[in-house]
Amino acid sequence: MEFRIDRTSGLPAYLQLVRQVREALRMGWLSPGDRLPPVREVVTTSGVNANTVLKAYRELEMSGLVEARQGSGTYVKAALGSADPEVMGPLRTRLAEWVHDARAAGLDTEDVEALVRSVLVDEGGIG
Amino acid sequence: MEFRIDRTSGLPAYLQLVRQVREALRMGWLSPGDRLPPVREVVTTSGVNANTVLKAYRELEMSGLVEARQGSGTYVKAALGSADPEVMGPLRTRLAEWVHDARAAGLDTEDVEALVRSVLVDEGGIG
Amino acid sequence: MEFRIDRTSGLPAYLQLVRQVREALRMGWLSPGDRLPPVREVVTTSGVNANTVLKAYRELEMSGLVEARQGSGTYVKAALGSADPEVMGPLRTRLAEWVHDARAAGLDTEDVEALVRSVLVDEGGIG
Amino acid sequence: MEFRIDRTSGLPAYLQLVRQVREALRMGWLSPGDRLPPVREVVTTSGVNANTVLKAYRELEMSGLVEARQGSGTYVKAALGSADPEVMGPLRTRLAEWVHDARAAGLDTEDVEALVRSVLVDEGGIG
DNA sequence: GTGGTCTAGACCACC
DNA sequence: GTGGTCTAGACCACG
Numbered sequence: 203m204e205f206r207i208d209r210t211s212g213l214p215a216y217l218q219l220v221r222q223v224r225e226a227l228r229m230g231w232l233s234p235g236d237r238l239p240p241v242r243e244v245v246t247t248s249g250v251n252a253n254t255v256l257k258a259y260r261e262l263e264m265s266g267l268v269e270a271r272q273g274s275g276t277y278v279k280a281a282l283g284s285a286d287p288e289v290m291g292p293l294r295t296r297l298a299e300w301v302h303d304a305r306a307a308g309l310d311t312e313d314v315e316a317l318v319r320s321v322l323v324d325e326g327g328i329g
Numbered sequence: 330m331e332f333r334i335d336r337t338s339g340l341p342a343y344l345q346l347v348r349q350v351r352e353a354l355r356m357g358w359l360s361p362g363d364r365l366p367p368v369r370e371v372v373t374t375s376g377v378n379a380n381t382v383l384k385a386y387r388e389l390e391m392s393g394l395v396e397a398r399q400g401s402g403t404y405v406k407a408a409l410g411s412a413d414p415e416v417m418g419p420l421r422t423r424l425a426e427w428v429h430d431a432r433a434a435g436l437d438t439e440d441v442e443a444l445v446r447s448v449l450v451d452e453g454g455i456g
Numbered sequence: 457m458e459f460r461i462d463r464t465s466g467l468p469a470y471l472q473l474v475r476q477v478r479e480a481l482r483m484g485w486l487s488p489g490d491r492l493p494p495v496r497e498v499v500t501t502s503g504v505n506a507n508t509v510l511k512a513y514r515e516l517e518m519s520g521l522v523e524a525r526q527g528s529g530t531y532v533k534a535a536l537g538s539a540d541p542e543v544m545g546p547l548r549t550r551l552a553e554w555v556h557d558a559r560a561a562g563l564d565t566e567d568v569e570a571l572v573r574s575v576l577v578d579e580g581g582i583g
Numbered sequence: 584m585e586f587r588i589d590r591t592s593g594l595p596a597y598l599q600l601v602r603q604v605r606e607a608l609r610m611g612w613l614s615p616g617d618r619l620p621p622v623r624e625v626v627t628t629s630g631v632n633a634n635t636v637l638k639a640y641r642e643l644e645m646s647g648l649v650e651a652r653q654g655s656g657t658y659v660k661a662a663l664g665s666a667d668p669e670v671m672g673p674l675r676t677r678l679a680e681w682v683h684d685a686r687a688a689g690l691d692t693e694d695v696e697a698l699v700r701s702v703l704v705d706e707g708g709i710g
Numbered sequence: 711g712t713g714g715t716c717t718a719g720a721c722c723a724c725c
Numbered sequence: 726g727t728g729g730t731c732t733a734g735a736c737c738a739c740g
Contacts, residue, residue, distance in 0.1 A: 212344040214738055225443040251527075251740050283443075289434045290444075293427070298448050300423055307416045311449060316352040316410075317417070318445050321425050322438060328335075341715060368728065378717050383729070391518055400632075400725030400727045462709075468730060471593040479697040495713065505732050510714070527712045527740035537697075543688045544698070550681055552702050554674070561670045565703060570606040570664075571671075572699050575679050576692060577587075595723055632725055 219258035227282035238276040332375040346385035354409035365403040459502040473512035481536035492530040586629040600639035608663035619657040
């Protein structure tokens with residue numbers, strides 16, 4: 203997996219790394235037993251400082267999602283995500299269609315994000 | 330309008346305020362000429378410090394969205410959002426249905442957010 | 457560069473800092489790539505509060521003149537000033553002579569400033 | 584005399600009024616016995632609040648420059664300026680020429696102001 | 711050690 | 726009562 207850091211978002215870099223690992227777990231892109239990219243590689247590909255990567259990996263380890271094995275790397279320990287992967291596919295397709303239609307109607311990315319947030323807030327899912 | 334601060338999100342409080350104003354503009358809940366809630370009111374309703382609110386309002390002012398009038402308040406100056414409000418309604422309805430189905434399929438809020446992000450990234454809308 | 461704050465001028469300290477950086481850019485005393493003095497140094501040399509310096513640096517950053525690099529410092533990003541440095545020298549010399557003569561004629565600093573302002577206003581340069 | 588308020592300068596409005604009266608005194612545009620414009624007139628011509636004008640006039644009165652006569656208006660009481668008016672003329676002419684040449688050399692108003700400030704600071708006239 | 715965030719509280723400028 | 730300025734000091738993110 204490859205990390206992307208958005209330095210304009212205001213969210214600390216190490217939390218962006220943590221979130222991206224968690225999302226990869228939810229999406230099924232990472233599974234128990236998989237190895238996270240070595241710190242040095244993340245440093246070169248994403249431009250953050252090694253301590254920042256270490257902090258993210260430590261945070262993931264403390265939450266029980268990954269496990270550091272001395273001299274070998276950091277490995278995924280637990281799965282994440284409450285969804286049945288078979289049902290995820292159709293949902294993703296429908297969502298992609300919706301996004302496509304929203305774009306066609308003139309909405310930009312920030313519009314889409316605002317709409318999603320507003321629906322989730324209304325629904326009570328976001329506090 | 331009323332602000333909600335999520336102290337667990339990692340995003341600085343003043344940026345949460347900025348984002349909520351921007352989203353209100355995009356959703357059409359705020360329009361040019363409207364007055365933002367006074368700093369002291371935000372302090373009491375959302376629990377943040379006055380300087381934090383001032384920082385958010387100042388940031389909005391510098392981006393040209395609002396205008397502070399001495400002794401009178403802070404007013405919306407510019408609109409935001411590329412969307413036609415008439416087309417926004419149906420899109421919102423469809424999205425709410427999708428979220429409902431996702432919930433029914435066992436997805437929690439974080440799953441939904443991860444899915445949305447992944448679709449937007451795939452599509453190129455998020456860097 | 458070293459900052460000087462005049463607490464009697466009525467101009468907020470952070471705006472005095474901003475102006476002095478802008479003037480240093482115009483005079484060629486600062487150029488793209490140069491590092492501004494660290495916040496903590498400005499605090500000790502000029503006696504203002506750290507937040508005041510941060511506010512000034514942030515304002516400069518938002519106007520695109522400087523760039524803060526986490527853990528490294530604040531760096532000049534853009535040049536400022538429409539003047540050819542070679543033509544600036546002679547102009548400065550002539551102005552210094554004029555000021556000297558004005559002093560000799562009995563004008564104090566406020567007289568000089570008033571005269572400059574009145575000429576610029578007459579000329580339409582100041583609104 | 585007519586006042587001009589620059590709301591972008593950061594200098595409080597009442598101090599701009601005070602400074603403009605002081606500069607008019609230095610330039611000889613106002614002399615002892617002259618009447619300052621009535622508060623209501625300043626309100627309409629410069630757009631500031633009446634209290635702001637009153638505060639400026641009170642400040643001038645406390646510094647001994649003007650005197651309020653009940654029901655009649657506010658009058659200049661003392662002169663200001665260390666300069667011989669006969670020597671002021673030639674100095675003003677030379678300065679206007681210098682400004683003209685500076686413009687011709689490509690300097691804008693902010694460049695001119697920066698240069699003046701830097702000469703005065705060098706000379707020790709500004710702290 | 712760098713910049714950045716937040717708090718608490720005093721005081722100011724303006725309407 | 727409105728926004729704005731400044732201080733003092735704690736704590737965080739990053740290199």
